[in-house]
Amino acid sequence: MDRLDNSYRPGESASRAGSNSFPYTWRSQALGAAVSVLLVLAAAATGSVSASSAASRYDSLTQPDWAPPSWLFGPVWTVLYALIATSAWWLWRARPWGEVRVPIMLYVVQLVLNGLWTPLFFxxxxxxxxxxxxxxxxxxxxVTVIAFARHSRTAALLLMPYFAWTVFAASLNLSVWRLNT
Known part of the structure; x- marks a missing residue:
């Protein structure tokens, strides 16, 4: 059974959710969503600061035949960042903080790593x-997907496109590196 089935849903009582400090109020829900979005924006901003000319640099590199066009990255990352932020918020609201503290810390670690790649590559x-x-x-x-899945299948599934894109990006990074050395 998906653990989300046992989690809080708006309109349920705190006793059903399993904690006296749970469910979160609408204000704390909004704060959680805002923090999730701000964390993702920080990772995105870190990358974009060093990527002001990334599209022209990317286009100037020797690339494999299967490399996507540079214009595709902006729309893809917009969708991925929305999913990433939603997944963290979904997990946070699905369980009391004490249960999701470690998965959220793992989430922050991967966001830091996410923000570091563009400055290194470009x-x-x-x-x-x-x-x-x-x-x-x-x-x-x-690891974050696995940790999220232990508490919310939905939150984990929201990260799967990001995981798939990261695997693809790693393959592309390796190919571009090899073709340009």
Missing amino acids: GAEQRGLAFVEIIALTIAVA
Whole structure:
């Protein structure tokens, strides 16, 4: 059974949710959503600061035939960041804080790693180091998905497109690195 089935849903009593401090009020729900969005925006901003000319740099690199066009990355990351923020909020609201503290910490770790990749790959042009970093990111995302799944299948599923894209991006990073060295 999905553990989300036993979690709080709006309109349920705190006793059904299993904690006196639970369910969260609408204000704390809104605060949780805002914090989730702000964390994702911080990761995105870190990457975008060093990626001001990423599209032209990306287009100038020798790429494998299966590499996507540079214009695709913006829309893909917009959707992924929305899913990433929603997954953390969904997990946070599904369980009391004490139960989700460790998965949320893992989530923050993978966001930090997410924010580091673009400065390495585009800013510093350290494609090999960026590949090592994206492998660490992929592992961190996988561990986060597993940790989220223990508390909410929905929150974990919301991260699966991100995990798939990260695996794809790692393959692309390796190919671009090899083709441009």
